[in-house]
Amino acid sequence: MADTPMVAAHHVRLGSNSGQSMTRKDGLAKVTGKANYAADNRPEGLLHAVFAGASIARGRVTLLDTKAALAHPGVVHVMTPENTPALSQDPDEKTTPFTARIDVLQHNDVRYAGQPIAVVVAETLEAAIEGARLIKAEYDEQPARIGFDDGEAFTPEAVGISTPPKFATGDLEAQRKQAASSVSVVVETPLQYHNAMEPHAVVAAWDGDKLTVDMPNQAIGLAKPGIANYFGIPAENVTLRSPYLGGGFGSKAVLFGPQMLGILAARELKRPVKLALKRDQMFGPVQHRSATRQTVRYDIDADNRLLAFEHQANVSTSSFDNWLDGAANAGLSLYATPAISVAHSGTRFDTGTPGAMRAPGIATGSAVIECAIDMAAEKAGMDPLEFRLHNYAEKDHSNGKPYSAKALRECYETAANAFGWTDRPPKPGQMRDEDGLLTGWGMGTSIFHAPFFPAKARAVLRKDGTARAETSGADMGQGAWTALWQMAADGLGMAADDIDFDIGHSDLPDGSVAGGSAHTASAGGALFAAGNDVIRQLAEIATKDSDSPLFGAGNERLIGENGRLFKASDPSVGEPYTAILERAGIDEIEGQGRGNRDKASTETYAMFSHGAVFAEVKVDPDLYQVRVTRLIGAFAAGRIINPRLAKSQLTGGMIWGMSFALHEEGVHDKRTGRPLNNDFAGYHIPVLADVPHVEALLVDEDDPHVNDLGVKGVGELGITGTVGAIANAVWHAIGVRTPRYPIKIEDLLKGAEALKA
Amino acid sequence: MALRISLNINGTEHGVDLEDPRPTLLDVLRERIGLTGTKKGCDRGQCGACTVLVDGRRVNSCLTLAVSLDGADITTVEGLADGDTLHPVQAAFIQNDGFQCGYCTPGQIMSAVGLLSETGGQASAEAIREGMSGNLCRCGAYAGIQDAVLEAQANIAKAGKS
Structure with a gap:
């Protein structure tokens, strides 16, 4: 169709709905008890x-x-x-x-x-x-087999869904020969249960x-x-x-x-x-996050540049299935490292089978990597932020690709300024507050990949000027009811209030998986495209109708906005959608859409969301009780559809990071294999009193390559970086690093006694 | 051992026949009366999703036997709004994005209403954090929850003065 008018080309402003901090479309239902969950x-x-x-x-x-x-x-x-x-x-x-x-x-x-x-x-x-x-x-x-020392070792064929368990690039040994020093750390992470x-x-x-x-x-x-x-x-x-x-969180x-x-x-x-x-x-049949035993080593030259990165992860799965958390893949695209070698091994526990849990692999791996980076910074005698900037990756060192967009520098600066990251004493144990609590500051880098799934959607414009838009989609709290509705409205060039919007039903076009932080980009892209398909058909009718002011404008760029179709070159020339439909005697126009990621872009670019998280902790010098008093992050994830909801996703992720660092751990009896803490009295997650101050800042980022709309995900990004930031802050407060998560009083006490000795 | 009790729920009298004393208030609300706004998260009094007001006090309805409440006044999340006008706590939860998945929300809101009446509108941010800590939120909507309760408290005070 050579004469199909170009409408709402990509990389233009999305429209009047996206970018707005609308309150949740499902808010009224959720605060009045009318939202209908399955068991209702x-x-x-x-x-x-x-x-x-x-x-x-x-x-x-x-x-x-x-x-x-x-x-x-x-x-x-x-x-x-x-x-x-x-x-x-x-x-x-x-x-x-x-x-x-x-x-x-x-x-x-x-x-x-x-x-x-x-x-x-x-x-x-x-x-x-x-x-x-x-x-x-x-x-x-x-006899039950629980834990890395008792479980049965096996060699995995894949981690996650289908990622290779090993990867190497560059010459690790040659780089190590150039190194002036190295740091190495071994840390365990526990079984974690989603517990929606x-x-x-x-x-x-x-x-x-x-x-x-x-x-x-x-x-x-x-x-x-x-x-x-x-x-x-x-x-x-x-x-x-x-x-x-x-x-949901993956479960x-x-x-x-x-x-x-x-x-x-x-x-x-x-x-x-x-x-x-x-x-x-x-705590059994509905998945969990694998336990891991990880070793991370960085080698550094005399100029304090990272030369080699090695990450090994022993990861738990069940006796009868093979899912493994891809912890050792978390650092592949993070810092400038000429040589990289990562590998996973597996251990079978007599537990249920693990699966994807919010930021699978990246949360687990980054929890250890960010500690190793801080240890390297300490060895280099550099401030942790300065060291990270010194080793900033201008390209993805695992494959040499440029990033589709990477505003991480701006994230570091924004979060550091908001936190007040100045005059931080380099040595631990130097800061006390007015109550005598030892105070520590730590930071971490957030990263999460930006996948894209083939979602479908449908949009129908009606002659009364209203529309319907739909995709099977899923709102598990991330805000799909609202953000996807905004994108559907922009695809149609209409106000969101004029659109009946529906998701969450199998009769609707397949909106693909709400997971991998890809749902807004994938399903939203499809909804936007479905609306565009409607406008394309509408434009075709108008430009062929001699009674339309747009007659003959078939080769011109037309724009649909606020229910009106007009010439881009002269917005005064146009007419309402309703007029076009009425003259043509058409009741409705149905459009179909799929989101799009350019194939060449996928091959050319490395695609990630990024962020920086800064944490302040206070540690009781006698009891070693840890409190996170401030958690501030800044994140860049392409176009943000709804800042209010995106911030909620990010702070929620940061609280998950706090939970990973300090709270949650699924404990199984080594003799019977039974979970010992399978309730909320024993399986701890943060409560409001644990979160006095959490703040997410959004950094503007234009990603022209990631997909037509430049949208990346924010659902999982906030966990990564936060875990390490808290562990680094604990070290800065009292000079102790613990060999396992969550960070426990008994491990801090042991570490503190070792320091004194 | 059939038992008949009467519950005044959101201003409406409900006669409830119990075949034995086992049903909790939560299960009676959800499975027998059909008021499913109140949620079950743990059934052990550990998460707060089932919080309702009984004679004005917040309780975990999963830990309360219905048979012990004959004649009680019960307020659930369905009974909070006045027609189309939301309770200030409900409005503040929407405005401050005090929820994500929404499953713990009925309990959070009922707990906040109870807390604000316990503290007479004088709760500090710290008191709110402490007083709302019986209500777990796995999504991590805590920043919005704290802001929502503070805002609701301020709005209730404002409305009271005018």
């Missing part, structure tokens, strides 16, 4: 299901006594491996890289503590809970071989065919509704056993079934 659904005739979990971590169920459960008033059914029908697809088969091996009562083997061994279905929730408690199991128990506030849940209702599922899900386009495969029905028979997720992207059991129970009993995990059941 109560279809007619609903039954409640609760699963009983294995009390051993490895072995076999030899006897399941269900009599007492079945005799309990209100219990209608107990599912066990004996009476549970086979699924249409082997749940241990991995049909896609996003498929996890799941436990759905298809065998008697126990692979981790808390694995479902029976499901009790009852008329009331109370009866189902009690029924599950009454299930008695006997086991043939094998909303426990995983499903409400399943069958109508013949048609299935309606209410289930929080980050990847509706994958879940719909996935569920259909397990139950042997065509994908179009599955309706999946997920308008709101009560947090609601793939299908898990318990939710499939709820769907199975509904099919068996021919009644709708609700199954919601109890909090303690979220």
Whole structure:
């Protein structure tokens, strides 16, 4: 179509909606209790299901006594491996890289503590809970293998979804020969459990071989065919509704056993079934972050330049699947390093299988790298910020590519100024506050890659001047309801208030995965393109209509804005969308869109979001209790669609960094393999009192290459950098580095005593 | 052992039949009355997502047996707004982006309403941080939550004076 008018070309200003700090579109629903989460659904005739979990971590169920459960008033059914029908697809088969091996009562083997061994279905929730408690199991128990010293070592073929486990560039040994000094650090990170506030849940209702599922899900386009495969029905028979997720953080992207059991129970009993995990059941079948044991070494020349970077990570997975956190890939594109060598090894624990958890790989790896960099700075006798600037990467040293955009220098400057990073004494233990608390300042660099997924969207312009825009998308708190709506409106050249916007439903075009910090760019790009497709068609009608002021302007650039189509060269020449449709006698125009990332750009550029985080901690000189009194970060992530929401994402990520550094740790009993702290009394995450001051600043960055709209992600960026910043601040306060996260009082005490000795 | 209790929820009388004493206030609200705004995050009194007001005091509804509340006045998040007019705490949560996924939000809001009445509108930022620490937010919306409660407190004081 050579004469198709050019409308809303890329790299132009997006429109009047994007860039605005709109409050959340879903805000009213969320503050009035009207937002409908999966477990809030109560279809007619609903039954409640609760699963009983294995009390051993490895072995076999030899006897399941269900009599007492079945005799309990209100219990209608107990599912066990004996009476549970086979699924249409082997749940241990991995049909896609996003498929996890799941436990759905298809065998008697126990692979981790808390694995479902029976499901009790009852008329009331109370009866189902009690029924599950009454299930008695006997086991043939094998010793549990927990921890790097007890687990079974294995050589991985991939880390993450499909990243190679090893990478090297440059000549490590040759560079080391040039080195004047080196630093090396070994640090362990624990198992971490996602623990979204909303426990995983499903409400399943069958109508013949048609299935309606209410289930929080980050990847509706994958879940719909996935569920259909397990139950042997065509994908179009599955309706999946997920308008709101009560947090996801990666743990609601793939299908898990318990939710499939709820769907199975509904099919068996021919009644709708609700199954919601109890909090303690979220420490097994629904993924976690791998534990790691990492070694990072930097070699430095006499001019204080980094010469060589080596990162090795031993990473945990389960006995029956292979997901590994890619911790040792976190530093590939971070600092100027002529030689790089990174490698992962794996260790099998008798736990559930880990998976992607907010900033997978990068959070874990950067937690150690940023400490090593500060140690190198100390060795060089340089300020940590000065040292990082001295070793600033002007290109991605892992592949030689230039960055598509990198405003990290501006991030350092902005955050350092806001923090007041001046006159920092280089030696530790020099600062005390008025209460005598030892005070420390630390910093870290944030980095997160900017992936892009092939999302689809649809937009419909109606003759009354309103429109509808939709994509399956997912809002787990990041603000998709709002940011995507703003982008859809800009694609259509209309005010957001005139657009009916819908996401979170499997009938809508596949908006791809809400993960990898790619959702706004991917689904938003698709929505913007769908709107553009509508405007393109509208322009075609107008320029061929002799009654239109735009008649004959087919070779000119036209712009759609505020519901009016006009010439770019002369904005006074144009007319409202409604006039064009009315004259043409058309009720509506439907546009389809896909987001776009230029293929050549992908090959040419390294694409990342960046940031800098500064932390102030206070440490009690007697008790070694650590408090983070200030956390200030500045971030550059391309075009920011909604600054209010982006800041919330970033401060949320920084609080996750604080949690990683000081709070969370999943502990399993080494003898039984059972989780010891599988509740919020034992698994600590920060509360409001832990966060007196957290602040995210946005640094302007124009990224002309990353995708048509220049949008990168902010959901995971804030964690990276923050963990190390806090550890570095703790060192600056008391001169101690601990060998593991979270930083614990007992390790600080040990370190402090060693210093004195 | 059938029991019948009466609960005044958001100004409406509800007769509730219990087959035994086990149901918690949270499960009665959600599964029997259909007021699903109140959320279950842990069922152990550790996260605060289920916070409601019972006779004006904030409680974890997951730790409260419904049978013990015969005749009580209960306010849930659904009962806070006056028609289309939001409670100042609700409005401030939207304005200050005091939530992300929204799942802990009903509990945060009810807890904030309870806290502001406990402190008589005189809570310092530190007192708010401490007083809201029974309500976990995994998204990490704490900066917005603190600002929202402070702003709501100021707005309530302003409205009271005018």
